[in-house]
Amino acid sequence: MRLAWQIEKSTCLFGGENKAATEHELHRSESTVLATDDIYQDLSEVLQLAISKLDENVSDTSLYFLISWESVSASMTVSVVDDSRSNDSKVVVHCHFAGLASQYDAGPKRQEALVKWSDELRFWCKEYLSTDQGFSQFSLVALFAAGSRDTAVIL
Numbered sequence: 768m769r770l771a772w773q774i775e776k777s778t779c780l781f782g783g784e785n786k787a788a789t790e791h792e793l794h795r796s797e798s799t800v801l802a803t804d805d806i807y808q809d810l811s812e813v814l815q816l817a818i819s820k821l822d823e824n825v826s827d828t829s830l831y832f833l834i835s836w837e838s839v840s841a842s843m844t845v846s847v848v849d850d851s852r853s854n855d856s857k858v859v860v861h862c863h864f865a866g867l868a869s870q871y872d873a874g875p876k877r878q879e880a881l882v883k884w885s886d887e888l889r890f891w892c893k894e895y896l897s898t899d900q901g902f903s904q905f906s907l908v909a910l911f912a913a914g915s916r917d918t919a920v921i922l
Contacts, residue, residue: 770862772796773794773796775793775795776791776792778791789854794859796863797862797864797865798864800866801870806867809864810888810892811895813845814892816860818901818902819901820856821905823857824846824858828850829848830850831847831852831908832847833845833848836889836911838881838882839878839881840868841864841865841881845860852916888911892911893922908921909922
């Protein structure tokens with residue numbers, strides 16, 4: 768593992784409202800790498816950590832393994848959610864890809880470049896999950912959301 772993980776406990780994730788009043792354990796890190804192979808390696812580490820927490824996260828209401836990519840902030844969040852996609856699991860993994868974002872100047876071209884990265888990241892997530900034995904032990908549907916959770920697509 769090369770990412771340094773910080774663990775925070777909170778009842779509100781990312782400043783949002785927590786309707787279920789669940790205390791979440793947020794595993795947060797930052798990737799500063801620039802090379803494509805290194806970005807893939809850090810993405811793999813994010814997914815590996817999220818999969819390692821599935822025993823703690825999966826409940827009777829769990830349906831989706833949701834990978835959310837926010838291109839504006841170059842951040843990825845992974846959690847297990849229910850059918851409404853609004854209730855996150857106890858353990859949530861979040862990584863800011865600062866190195867990836869730093870490769871582009873601020874402005875519309877930066878935003879376009881990071882949006883294009885979402886296709887590459889989605890492909891890598893699908894590739895990783897399709898071969899991971901730990902993930903295949905759970906009956907979860909893998910989703911990838913670039914922006915809103917409502918627009919998530921099945922991996």
